[in-house]
Amino acid sequence: xxxxxxxxxxxxxxxxxxxxxxxxxxxxxxxxxxxxxxxxxxxxxxxxxxxxxxxxxxxxxxxxxxxxxxxxxxxxxxxxxxxxxxxxxxxxxxxxxxxxxxxxxxxxxxxxxxxxxxxxxxxxxxxxxxxxxxxxxxxxxxxxxxxxxxxxxxxxxxxxxxxxxxxxxxxxxxxxxxxxxxxxxxxxxxxxxxxxxxxxxxxxxxxxxxxxxxxxxxxxxxxxxxxxxxxxxxxxxxxxxxxxxxxxxxxxxxxxxxxxxxxxxxxxxxxxxxxxxxxxxxxxxxxxxxxxxxxxxxxxxxxxxxxxxxxxxxxxxxxxxxxxxxxxxxxxxxxxxxxxxxxxxxxxxxxxxxxxxxxxxxxxxxxxxxxxxxxxxxxxxxxxxxxxxxxxxxxxxxxxxxxxxxxxxxxxxxxxxxxxxxxxxxxxxxxxxxxxxxxxxxxxxxxxxxxxxxxxxxxxxxxxxxxxxxxxxxxxxxxxxxxxxxxxxxxxxxxxxxxxxxxxxxxxxxxxxxxxxxxxxxxxxxxxxxxxxxxxxxxxxxxxxxxxxxxxxxxxxxxxxxxxxxxxxxxxxxxxxxxxxxxxxxxxxxxxxxxx
Amino acid sequence: xxxxxxxxxxxxxxxxxxxxxxxxxxxxxxxxxxxxxxxxxxxxxxxxxxxxxxxxxxxxxxxxxxxxxxxxxxx
Numbered sequence: 001x002x003x004x005x006x007x008x009x010x011x012x013x014x015x016x017x018x019x020x021x022x023x024x025x026x027x028x029x030x031x032x033x034x035x036x037x038x039x040x041x042x043x044x045x046x047x048x049x050x051x052x053x054x055x056x057x058x059x060x061x062x063x064x065x066x067x068x069x070x071x072x073x074x075x076x077x078x079x080x081x082x083x084x085x086x087x088x089x090x091x092x093x094x095x096x097x098x099x100x101x102x103x104x105x106x107x108x109x110x111x112x113x114x115x116x117x118x119x120x121x122x123x124x125x126x127x128x129x130x131x132x133x134x135x136x137x138x139x140x141x142x143x144x145x146x147x148x149x150x151x152x153x154x155x156x157x158x159x160x161x162x163x164x165x166x167x168x169x170x171x172x173x174x175x176x177x178x179x180x181x182x183x184x185x186x187x188x189x190x191x192x193x194x195x196x197x198x199x200x201x202x203x204x205x206x207x208x209x210x211x212x213x214x215x216x217x218x219x220x221x222x223x224x225x226x227x228x229x230x231x232x233x234x235x236x237x238x239x240x241x242x243x244x245x246x247x248x249x250x251x252x253x254x255x256x257x258x259x260x261x262x263x264x265x266x267x268x269x270x271x272x273x274x275x276x277x278x279x280x281x282x283x284x285x286x287x288x289x290x291x292x293x294x295x296x297x298x299x300x301x302x303x304x305x306x307x308x309x310x311x312x313x314x315x316x317x318x319x320x321x322x323x324x325x326x327x328x329x330x331x332x333x334x335x336x337x338x339x340x341x342x343x344x345x346x347x348x349x350x351x352x353x354x355x356x357x358x359x360x361x362x363x364x365x366x367x368x369x370x371x372x373x374x375x376x377x378x379x380x381x382x383x384x385x386x387x388x389x390x391x392x393x394x395x396x397x398x399x400x401x402x403x404x405x406x407x408x409x410x411x412x413x414x415x416x417x418x419x420x421x422x423x424x425x426x427x428x429x430x431x432x433x434x435x436x437x438x439x440x441x442x443x444x445x446x447x448x449x450x451x452x453x454x455x456x457x458x459x460x461x462x463x464x465x466x467x468x469x470x471x472x473x474x475x476x477x478x479x480x481x482x483x484x485x486x487x488x489x490x491x492x493x494x495x496x497x498x499x500x501x502x503x504x505x506x507x508x509x510x511x512x513x514x515x516x517x518x519x520x521x522x523x524x525x526x527x528x529x530x531x532x533x534x535x536x537x538x539x540x541x542x543x544x545x546x547x548x549x550x551x552x553x554x555x556x557x558x559x560x561x562x563x564x565x566x567x568x569x570x571x572x573x574x575x576x577x578x579x580x581x582x583x584x585x586x587x588x589x590x591x592x593x594x595x596x
Numbered sequence: 597x598x599x600x601x602x603x604x605x606x607x608x609x610x611x612x613x614x615x616x617x618x619x620x621x622x623x624x625x626x627x628x629x630x631x632x633x634x635x636x637x638x639x640x641x642x643x644x645x646x647x648x649x650x651x652x653x654x655x656x657x658x659x660x661x662x663x664x665x666x667x668x669x670x671x
Binding site for chain 2: 237269445446455463558
C-alpha cells in the first residue's frame with residue numbers, strides 16, 4: 001500500500017534493544033496514521049490506568065500517509081502517549097521538517113518502551129539505528145542540543161529534542177523539533193524525559209513511492225489553487241501569521257484577559273499581528289511543502305529567531321495583562337529553549353499572578369521577581385525557572401491546576417481536564433466552549449476549531465452566541481480534525497479544503513477509495529477510541545465541563561458583556577449527536593458501528 | 597449627522613490608518629459608509645458593529661464602532 005513505508009521501529013529503552021515490526025496496513029486504513037493509529041496502538045498495548053511517567057507508559061511518534069509525500073503541508077507528525085498533565089490520551093502535533101525526514105528514513109512509526117538507566121538519544125540513518133549516550137546533552141537547551149547533534153551527525157540530519165522542561169518532568173513540557181517547532185500540548189515532553197530520552201536525530205535518503213505521478217500533479221494543482229485562492233490561507237496567514245487574531249478576538253470582546261477575569265484588552269494593538277508585522281517581522285517561514293508559510297521570523301533588540309504565534313501573544317500578553325511585545329518574544333524564546341508549551345506556560349503565569357494578587361502566593365515565594373498583571377519584566381525568567389524547576393517555578397511547571405490546587409483554590413486554574421484553555425473566551429463564543437469541554441485532551445481549540453464558522457465565517461457564518469446548531473458543528477469539526485491529524489497534513493489547510501478533498505488526497509497517495517463521508521467516519525472512530533481510552537483511564541464525563549468562572553461569572557464589559565457559556569444547553573445534544581448515552585459514554589451499538 | 601468610529605485591520609489599513617472618527621448622515625448604511633471611505637465590500641470578510649457581526653444593510657446609529665477585517669485566520 002502506498003503512503004506508508006510499512007515499518008515500525010520499536011525501541012526498548014530499558015535494555016537498549018530495537019527491532020523492526022511490520023505495520024498492519026489493514027489497521028492503518030481504519031485509523032489512517034498519526035493521531036488515529038497512535039491511539040489505537042496505545043489502546044492495544046498500554047493499560048490506560050498506567051502512571052504516565054512510569055516506564056510502563058509508551059511513547060509513539062507517528063507519521064501519517066501524507067507525511068513526506070508530495071502534497072501541500074505533508075510534513076506533520078504526531079506524538080501519542082498518556083498525558084501526565086490531564087491523565088487523558090495525549091496526541092500532540094508538530095510541523096517543521098523532522099516528520100518528513102523520518103518518513104524518508106524508511107520508518108512510519110517509532111514506538112518507545114521502558115526507561116533508559118542513563119540519558120540517551122536515538123540516532124536513525126535509514127536502517128542504521130543506534131541508542132547513544134546523551135550524558136553531554138542532558139541539561140542543555142533545545143537549540144544547544146540541536147546544534148551539537150547537527151555537528152556530530154550526517155549533513156542535513158533533523159533533530160527532535162526535549163529541553164530542561166522535559167528532563168525535569170514539567171507536566172507542561174513540549175517535544176521540540178527543528179529548534180522551534182513544538183508538539184506542544186499535554187506534557188508529552190515529560191514522558192520523553194521520564195524515559196531518559198533526550199533526542200531523536202534522523203536522516204533519510206529515501207522518498208516514499210507514489211502510485212501515479214500524473215494524478216498527484218493534478219491533485220496538487222487543484223488543491224494548491226484552492227489554498228491560494230482562499231483569503232485566509234492565500235493572504236491572511238502568509239501576511240500576518242496566526243497573530244492577526246489578536247485584534248479580531250479583542251474587537252469581539254472575547255480575548256481572555258487577566259486570567260479570564262475580563263475579555264477585552266485595552267492594549268491589544270500593541271501585541272497584535274499588525275504590530276508584529278510592522279515592527280518585528282523579518283521574514284515568514286514555512287514547514288515542509290507548505291504553501292501558506294504562517295511562521296514568523298522576528299527581531300527584538302539584538303536577538304532574532306522564531307516569533308510568537310497568536311496563542312503565545314495571548315497567553316503571555318493579554319492573559320497576563322502584558323502589552324510589552326519584546327518581553328513576550330523573549331518568553332516565547334525561552335519556552336522553546338526550555339521545551340515548554342507556550343499556552344500552558346503563559347496561562348499558568350496568569351493564574352499565578354491572580355493567586356499572588358489574592359494573597360495565596362506569598363511575597364517570600366517570589367524570590368524578588370515580579371508577578372503582576374501588566375508587568376512583563378520577569379516573565380521570561382519565570383519560564384526559565386519552570387524549565388529548571390527552581391523555587392516557585394517548580395510548582396508552576398506542573399501547570400496551573402496543580403499550582404492552584406496546591407493553594408486549595410483550583411478554581412483559579414482556567415483549564416479543562418487540567419489542560420490550559422487557549423485564547424478564545426467561550427463565554428462570547430458558545431461552540432468553542434462545547435469543544436473545550438468535550439475535547440479528548442482537555443482545554444484545546446484545535447480539536448474542533450469552531451472559531452472558523454463562529455468568528456471567521458468559514459465555511460459559513462454562525463451566530464457566536466447561539467447554542468442550537470453548535471453540537472452538530474462541534475462533532476463534525478472534531479471528527480474531521482481527527483482525520484486531518486492522522487493524515488499528516490496541517491489543520492490550516494481546512495480553511496480551504498473539505499472532507500472530500502482529504503479523501504481525494506488519501507486516495508491519490510495511498511490508492512484507497514474513500515469518500516468525504518468515509519473520512520468523517522474514520523474521524524468518528526478515532527474520537528471514540530480516544531474517549532474509550534479516557535474512560536478506562538478514569539477520566540469521567542463529569543470532567544466534560546468548563547471552569548466555573550466561565551459558566552457563572554458574566555463577561556464584565558465590552559462587546560460580549562453579560563454573557564456566560566451555556567454549556568448545559570449544548571452538552572446533552574452533543575452526546576446525542578455522537579450517538580452516546582445521556583451519561584456521555586459511548587453506547588455498545590455505537591462502538592460496534594465503528595468497529596471498536 | 598451622527599458620530600461613528602471606523603477601525604481598520606490587517607490589509608485594510610492604508611497608510612497605517614488604524615481608525616478614524618467620522619460624522620455621517622443619519623440613515624447611512626454600512627454599505628454606503630464603505631463607499632464613502634473607499635473600501636470594497638468584497639474585501640471585507642469580517643464586518644463588526646460594536647463587536648457584533650452585522651450585515652452591510654445595517655443603518656448606523658450615533659456612537660457605533662465599525663470594525664473591518666479582510667479574510668484572516670489562525671489557530
